[in-house]
Amino acid sequence: MTAMTDELRLSETFTALASSTRRAILARLAEGAATVNELAEPFEMTLPSISKHIKVLERAGLVVRGQRAQYRPCALNPAPLEEVSTWAERYRPVWEARFDRMDDYLKQLRPRRRAGNGDD
Amino acid sequence: MTAMTDELRLSETFTALASSTRRAILARLAEGAATVNELAEPFEMTLPSISKHIKVLERAGLVVRGQRAQYRPCALNPAPLEEVSTWAERYRPVWEARFDRMDDYLKQLRPRRRAGNGDD
Numbered sequence: 001m002t003a004m005t006d007e008l009r010l011s012e013t014f015t016a017l018a019s020s021t022r023r024a025i026l027a028r029l030a031e032g033a034a035t036v037n038e039l040a041e042p043f044e045m046t047l048p049s050i051s052k053h054i055k056v057l058e059r060a061g062l063v064v065r066g067q068r069a070q071y072r073p074c075a076l077n078p079a080p081l082e083e084v085s086t087w088a089e090r091y092r093p094v095w096e097a098r099f100d101r102m103d104d105y106l107k108q109l110r111p112r113r114r115a116g117n118g119d120d
Numbered sequence: 121m122t123a124m125t126d127e128l129r130l131s132e133t134f135t136a137l138a139s140s141t142r143r144a145i146l147a148r149l150a151e152g153a154a155t156v157n158e159l160a161e162p163f164e165m166t167l168p169s170i171s172k173h174i175k176v177l178e179r180a181g182l183v184v185r186g187q188r189a190q191y192r193p194c195a196l197n198p199a200p201l202e203e204v205s206t207w208a209e210r211y212r213p214v215w216e217a218r219f220d221r222m223d224d225y226l227k228q229l230r231p232r233r234r235a236g237n238g239d240d
Contacts, residue, residue: 007140018134020127023207030214078215081208087143088205094150095198 009061010087013080016060021045022053026062029076033066039074129181130207133200136180141165142173146182149196153186159194 016022025039040050054074057063061080066073136142145159160170174194177183181200186193 014138081211082215085208091201095202
C-alpha cells in the first residue's frame, strides 16, 4: 500500500519535472522564495500560464505556498528531488559498469594496436 | 541550441519515467537484456500494451533494441538515468540545508527541554 503510494508520488514528481519551464521555476526557487509575479517576470509568461505550472509543482509537493494574504510566496520543497536522486542512484552500478566495460574495451584495443604497429 | 536539446531530452526522459510500469521495466532490464515476451510476463500485460511502453522508453533513449531477427532483445541504456541523477544532485545543497536547519532546530530544543526538566 505504502509502496503503491510511493510509486504514485514518484510518477507525479516525474510528470512535474517533464517541463523545462517547471524545472526553471525550481531552479529560481532554489535561490529563495518568490511570489507568482516575481516568477512570471523572467519567463515572459502570462500569470495564468505560470500559475498553472506552479499548481502542477504544488500537487507534486515540489512547491509549497506561504499563507501571507495577497502574496502567498512560493518556496521549493526539495524532498521529492532527493527521492528522484535516490531512485536514479540505484542505477549507478549499471552506468559505472558500462564505463568499466568501455575501459576494458579500450585496454583490449591498446595492445592490439601496438602489435599492429610492430608488424608495420 | 545544445542547451535546448539537453532540456528537451531531459523532458523526454522525465516523461518516460512518469509511469510505474516503465520504471519496473527498467528495473528488470538492469538485471540483463530481455525480449518483449519476457518483459510482458511478470507484468500480466498484453504484448501491444508492453510494446507501447517500450517504445516510449526507446524514444527517451532509455532502452535500446538488438538487431537479432524475431527476438530484438531490449537492453537498458543507463546514460539518461545518469543525467537525471546529475540534474537532481544540483539540489542536494537545498535538501541538506533543510536537514541542517532541522538539526539546528533540534539543538535549540534540547537545552530548553533540559532546562525544563531542571525546573520540575
